[in-house]
Amino acid sequence: xxxxxxxxxxxxxxxxxxxxxxAIGIVQDTKGKKQIVQIDRKFFGKLKIGMSGxxxxxxxxxxxINVFSPNSYKEKVGPKVAVVTGSSSGIGRAIVLKxxxxxxxxxxxxxxxxxxxxxxxxxxxxxxxxxxxxEADVSDEMSVxxxxxKTIKKFGKIDLLVNNAGITRDKKLENMSKEDWDKVIAVNLxxxxxxxxxxxxxxxxxxxxxxxxxASVVGEMGNFGQANxxxxxxxIIALTKTVARENAGDNILVNAIAPGFIKTKMVEAIPxxxxxxxxxxxxxxxxxxxxxxxxFVAFLASDKAGYITGQVFNINGGLYM
Amino acid sequence: xxxxxxGTGHTKFGKSEQNIEELMLEATNQALLSxxxxxxxxxxxxxxxxxxxxxxxxxxPAVLASALRxxxxxxxVESACASGGLAIKEAAIAIASGLYKTALVVGVEKMTETPIxxxxxxxxxxxxQTEIRHGATFPSLFAxxxxxxxxxxxxxxxxxxxxxxxxxxxxxxNPLAHFHKEVTVDDVLKSRVIASPLKLLDxxxxxxxxxxxxxxxxxxxxxxxxxxxxxxxxxxxTDFIGIYDREDLTQIPSVKKAAQKAYLMSGKFPKDxxxxxxxxxxxxxxxxxxxxxxxxxxxxxxxxxxxGETQLVGKLPIxxxxxxxxxxxxxxxxxxxQVVEIVKQLQGTCGKRQAKKADIGLTCNVGGSGATAxxxxxxx
Numbered sequence: 001x002x003x004x005x006x007x008x009x010x011x012x013x014x015x016x017x018x019x020x021x022x023a024i025g026i027v028q029d030t031k032g033k034k035q036i037v038q039i040d041r042k043f044f045g046k047l048k049i050g051m052s053g054x055x056x057x058x059x060x061x062x063x064x065i066n067v068f069s070p071n072s073y074k075e076k077v078g079p080k081v082a083v084v085t086g087s088s089s090g091i092g093r094a095i096v097l098k099x100x101x102x103x104x105x106x107x108x109x110x111x112x113x114x115x116x117x118x119x120x121x122x123x124x125x126x127x128x129x130x131x132x133x134x135e136a137d138v139s140d141e142m143s144v145x146x147x148x149x150k151t152i153k154k155f156g157k158i159d160l161l162v163n164n165a166g167i168t169r170d171k172k173l174e175n176m177s178k179e180d181w182d183k184v185i186a187v188n189l190x191x192x193x194x195x196x197x198x199x200x201x202x203x204x205x206x207x208x209x210x211x212x213x214x215a216s217v218v219g220e221m222g223n224f225g226q227a228n229x230x231x232x233x234x235x236i237i238a239l240t241k242t243v244a245r246e247n248a249g250d251n252i253l254v255n256a257i258a259p260g261f262i263k264t265k266m267v268e269a270i271p272x273x274x275x276x277x278x279x280x281x282x283x284x285x286x287x288x289x290x291x292x293x294x295x296f297v298a299f300l301a302s303d304k305a306g307y308i309t310g311q312v313f314n315i316n317g318g319l320y321m
Numbered sequence: 322x323x324x325x326x327x328g329t330g331h332t333k334f335g336k337s338e339q340n341i342e343e344l345m346l347e348a349t350n351q352a353l354l355s356x357x358x359x360x361x362x363x364x365x366x367x368x369x370x371x372x373x374x375x376x377x378x379x380x381x382p383a384v385l386a387s388a389l390r391x392x393x394x395x396x397x398v399e400s401a402c403a404s405g406g407l408a409i410k411e412a413a414i415a416i417a418s419g420l421y422k423t424a425l426v427v428g429v430e431k432m433t434e435t436p437i438x439x440x441x442x443x444x445x446x447x448x449x450q451t452e453i454r455h456g457a458t459f460p461s462l463f464a465x466x467x468x469x470x471x472x473x474x475x476x477x478x479x480x481x482x483x484x485x486x487x488x489x490x491x492x493x494x495n496p497l498a499h500f501h502k503e504v505t506v507d508d509v510l511k512s513r514v515i516a517s518p519l520k521l522l523d524x525x526x527x528x529x530x531x532x533x534x535x536x537x538x539x540x541x542x543x544x545x546x547x548x549x550x551x552x553x554x555x556x557x558x559t560d561f562i563g564i565y566d567r568e569d570l571t572q573i574p575s576v577k578k579a580a581q582k583a584y585l586m587s588g589k590f591p592k593d594x595x596x597x598x599x600x601x602x603x604x605x606x607x608x609x610x611x612x613x614x615x616x617x618x619x620x621x622x623x624x625x626x627x628x629g630e631t632q633l634v635g636k637l638p639i640x641x642x643x644x645x646x647x648x649x650x651x652x653x654x655x656x657x658x659q660v661v662e663i664v665k666q667l668q669g670t671c672g673k674r675q676a677k678k679a680d681i682g683l684t685c686n687v688g689g690s691g692a693t694a695x696x697x698x699x700x701x
Contacts, residue, residue, distance in 0.1 A: 007472070007570055009464035010517040015445055015456045016438040024457050026465055026565045036565040038455045049472045062454045 003027035003055055003068060008039065008047045019249030020207070023047060027055065027068055037068035041207040046070070079129065081155040082301065083107040083148070085138050085195055086165030088117035090264035091214065094290035095162055096120060096131070098298045104160065105130040107151050111137040111165070111187075130155075138165045138191030141198075148198040157206060160301050161199045163192040163236070164214040168266060170225040181228045188232035189239070196243055200252065209252040212300050213240050214293075217260045217316045233258070237312050244310030253309040255300055260316025262288040283318030322586065324413045325542030325549040326699070328356025328535030329661040330427075334649030335499040337529035341376040341431040346388045348531035348654075349427050356535040357546040363535070364421035366395040369408035369428035370653035374443045376431045385427065400559070401447035402602060403688030404428065405532070405656025406695030410557050412536050422541045428657035429531040440527055447689045449563035460524055460603065461516035462564055462690040467605035468518060469570035474620035478518050481604040482509035483626050485522050485646055488601060491633060492643025494674040499528045499649030523604040528649030532658035550664045554587025554698035556580055564690045571620075573691035576613040580685070583696040584615075589681055591615035594637060594698075596666045596676040598659035600687035601644040610685050611639065614696070638676045641666060656686035660697060667701050 008025035023039035025047070037055060039047065053070040082099050086092040088110035096106045097120075106124060108131060110117045117133040124131035132154055136147035151158055166188045169180035192213055203209025218226055219233025237256050244254035261267050261278055267287065270278075279285060293315050299305055300313075314320060330351030332344055339347065345368070353359055366385065373379035382395035398408040405428035412424035432440060444459050452462065470476045486506055492498035504522055512521040535545075542549040556579035564570060584590060591614060599614075601607035611622040616637060625631060631639040642648045642662040645655060663682035665671050684697045 007465040007469040009461045009468060009519075010514070011456060011458060011461045012514045012516060013441070013458065013460065015453065015458045016442050018456055022456055024452075024455055024461050024465070026570065034565045034567075036452055036455045036457065036563065049468065060454070065455050 001029050001055070002052050003029055005047065005049055005051050005053065005068070005070070006034065007049060010041075010044050020251060025068055027053075035066055037066040039068050043070060044207070079103055079105045080159040081105050081107070081151065081157055082160040082162060083109065083151055083158055083195070083199065084162040084164055085109045085191065088113050088120055090266065091259065091262060091290045091293050092162075092164040093120050094294035095164060095297050096124060097127075098291065098294035099160070099301060100124040100127045100129040100131065102298050102302065103129070104301070105155055107131070107147070108133045109136055109147060109165070111135070138195055139186035141194050144194040144198050148195075148202070152202060158199050158202050159209060161195060161209075161211045162214065162297060163195055163211070165191055166214065168226065168229050170229065172225055173227045176227055184228035185232050188229065189235040192236055192239060200243075200247065203252050204247070204250050207251055210301055211243065211252065211254040212297055213254070213256045215240070215256045215258045215312065217258050217314065217320045220258055220312075221320045240312070241310045248309055253305070255308060255310065256312045257293060257296060258312055258314050258316070259293045260288055260314070260319040262290055262293060264290060281319060282316070286317065288315060288317055322413070322417050322553075323539040324416055324552040325537045325539060325545075326534050326552060326660070326664050327537055327542060327545040327547050327549045328352040328354070328358065329664050330355065330533040331497055331658060331661050332531045333497045334528045334530035334651060334658075336433045337431070339529070341378060341381070341429055342384050342388050344431060344529060344531040345385050345427050345429045348429070348533035349385070349389065349425065352425065352427075352533035352535050355547060358535065360389050360391055362423055363393070363425045364423045365412070365415055366393060366425045366427070367408040367412050368395060368397045369399075369404040369426065369657060370397060371399060371401060371404055371430055371447070372443050375435050381429075400693045401688035402600070402650075402652050403656060403686045403693040403695050404653045405658065406684065406686030406697065407557065407656065407693070409534070409536070409656060409660055409697065410555050410695055413552055413555055416536060416538050423535065423537045425533060425535055426657055427531060427533040428654035430651035430653040431529045432527045432651060433529050452563055452565070458516060459690065460519050463603040463605050464516040464519045465564060466570050466609060467603075470605065470609065471518065473571055474623070476608065476623045478510060479506055480623040480626060481523055481608065482506040484601065484604040484607050485509045487632055488640050488644040488646040491641050491674055492647030494672070495643050495648055498643040498647055499526045500643070500647045519603055519605070525602045525645035525650040526647070528651045530649055530651035530654045530658070532654045532661050534657060534660055534664070548668060550667045551700050552697055553700045554583035554585070554589065556582030556586070556696040557694070559693045560691070562689060562692045571609065573609055573613050573687065573694065575691055575694035576610055576685060576687065576696070579694040579696040580614045583683075583698050587698040587700070589698055593681050594683045595678045595681050596638050596641060596663065597683040597685070598642060598662050599639055599644065599685045600655070601640060601646045602650060602687070604646065606687065607639065607644065610687070614683070614685060633674060633676065641671065641674045641676055656684070656695060659684035659686055660699070663699050667699060
């Protein structure tokens with residue numbers, strides 16, 4: 001049976017206890033019988049009176065409902081788009097390369113170091129995916145907004161945001177300057193706020209999206225000399241849970257990953273004697289590889305992870321359980 | 322049939338400190354005072370109220386009896402947002418039957434203490450179960466009518482915004498209105514979307530309030546020391562509950578039928594109406610009712626609005642009180658409040674919002690998404 005849409009409304013204030021928006025419509029079949037239908041929010045902005053389509057019966061907690069899908073609409077099956085901050089090197093670089101291999105188009109970002117960033121973008125293009133490098137300091141609201149706008153201009157959407165950019169300014173608390181504190185909080189924590197705030201409005205419009213925040217084991221257990229860094233990473237964990245709660249209704253899934261000590265420049269900067277002591281505390285007896293974090297990001301970013309939000313995942317070789 | 326209305330009472334609409342009992346009592350006492358009578362002279366009382374879920378009080382007649390310290394015939398009337406209008410009709414019938422000479426009607430709702438999510442769900446319970454199961458809210462049901470009207474008659478969001486602007490302007494002149502704030506077309510268009518194409522400022526307010534009238538038989542009216550206004554035509558119809566069952570989404574058949582009856586009973590025609598209070602729970606409702614009441618041809622309401630004919634200074638002022646949109650919409654009180662406004666307009670006591678010519682007035686009170694309609698025609 002073919003059904004014709006007689007009228008419709010995008011319901012932005014849903015009927016409780018429903019949390020996310022949907023459209024309702026009235027359709028007429030070929031015999032002239034009218035029915036009320038619900039329409040998925042992915043059709044927002046595309047509905048027109050007179051369009052024809054099909055009805056499927058869906059079982060809900062309240063009983064069976066008619067769900068209408070217009071015929072003429074072809075679902076965009078183009079590649080998904082990811083923005084990964086701080087991805088010119090280290091864990092970020094491993095993440096963009098893995099996502100590209102999994103079919104994502106990506107935005108490579110760093111605060112400076114455009115040479116390396118452009119290089120990563122070129123590597124991705126070799127894999128056969130589209131990539132651009134955008135220089136932006138995540139602690140600067142304006143420059144983040146410009147980055148997200150450029151992304152939308154180039155790719156039309158953002159499916160995944162990975163907040164990875166982070167810095168360290170390690171000192172024992174009494175030697176830590178206010179500037180050291182402010183700088184680390186500004187990049188690591190305020191940076192996540194800036195990027196999330198800017199990108200989430202586009203995800204809300206699409207009615208779907210994923211955000212993965214790279215926290216740290218240090219945000220869970222603290223670490224000598226890292227008052228600023230541990231506070232910023234602990235903050236990311238709390239922020240993740242709040243954003244997850246606020247946006248679950250819009251089908252935006254927000255999670256955090258807390259890596260342990262991973263073989264990156266950031267860890268290489270720690271004196272060898274200290275690294276040795278750290279490794280002694282890791283049950284698996286070795287540092288992690290950036291790819292071991294990237295693989296888990298790729299899993300969370302995939303359609304396989306459709307019912308996970310507000311969680312913190314430890315990838316630390318057993319350092320913190 | 323001619324029923325006298327000899328007294329009116331009306332609390333301020335909006336967010337009130339008073340409970341449901343106090344609201345009823347205030348409106349009732351005002352009505353009795355303006356009729357220069359007392360409760361002992363009232364033969365029967367009708368209480369209009371939508372939902373006991375707001376105040377968790379379902380035995381309102383007894384609550385009112387306690388408040389008034391009387392032991393009398395009191396009846397609760399419910400027909401969704403048309404409860405007030407229906408209570409007036411029932412009182413008129415009671416008087417016309419000859420069993421009663423006088424009646425008091427009080428409509429009330431206390432809504433603002435209920436959280437918005439709960440309110441949305443309580444209001445939605447006046448829609449069909451099928452609609453509710455599909456997630457329909459009242460704004461979305463009226464939005465379906467609006468979208469279809471846009472499609473069929475090229476009505477626009479701006480036309481609807483003009484209604485909001487007018488009714489906010491009128492409410493500004495009404496001391497008892499919920500909102501005293503003028504709005505611009507731009508304000509309406511930029512307000513957040515509730516159910517497209519309807520935006521926040523296309524929707525009526527959630528308010529507390531009560532309204533009351535003292536009614537009597539034609540023969541009894543001269544015994545009251547106040548100037549009576551007469552109810553000369555009443556029409557009431559109840560149609561299918563679901564709007565998907567309606568042949569044409571741009572029409573409210575219950576309004577059309579109720580209007581025909583009221584015109585027939587009163588011997589009046591749409592052109593005879595000087596001033597009207599319509600059920601603008603959403604701006605689109607006022608526009609569709611204008612057409613269904615015969616104030617203009619189908620699809621021509623937007624033209625009438627654009628010409629300014631429905632403004633206070635226009636040919637047919639609509640919702641001089643500010644309407645449900647801006648005066649407020651304490652549901653059970655609304656149908657009674659509409660009659661109070663028309664009575665005052667016909668008495669010429671509306672001050673700054675007084676219509677220039679007010680000999681014949683009309684009220685249109687609608688329940689649900691148009692399933693129930695009551696049209697009253699009043700005359701001096």
